[in-house]
Amino acid sequence: MIEQRKVTPEDIEAAIVSEYYFTAAEGLAGLGPKALDQVTFCVLVLRNGTKIVGINYGSVDPAQHSAEDGRRYARESAIEQIWPLLGYELRTKLLAQQGCLF
Numbered sequence: 157m158i159e160q161r162k163v164t165p166e167d168i169e170a171a172i173v174s175e176y177y178f179t180a181a182e183g184l185a186g187l188g189p190k191a192l193d194q195v196t197f198c199v200l201v202l203r204n205g206t207k208i209v210g211i212n213y214g215s216v217d218p219a220q221h222s223a224e225d226g227r228r229y230a231r232e233s234a235i236e237q238i239w240p241l242l243g244y245e246l247r248t249k250l251l252a253q254q255g256c257l258f
Contacts, residue, residue, distance in 0.1 A: 173202065175199065177231075179192060196229070198230035210232065
């Protein structure tokens with residue numbers, strides 16, 4: 157019996173076991189140029205150990221940058237990379253259930 161036929165946002169969230177955020181400036185222990193404060197990284201660790209990195213490069217106008225927005229957009233960037241991974245996993249399961257593996 158085939159149960160699930162599509163990847164959902166809930167599947168994406170369930171695949172994430174931990175997440176980490178840092179700026180490029182933090183990665184350089186504060187030794188880089190001030191502009192690196194706006195480059196935000198999000199590292200999502202998935203249940204199988206896969207690490208996905210999303211990046212937000214910050215606002216064009218530094219005065220418009222917020223750390224909260226940087227984290228949100230970096231996470232969205234990482235999430236976009238998870239969709240095809242879970243889609244591949246689901247397609248493999250569906251084909252296996254149908255006995256159609258290549």
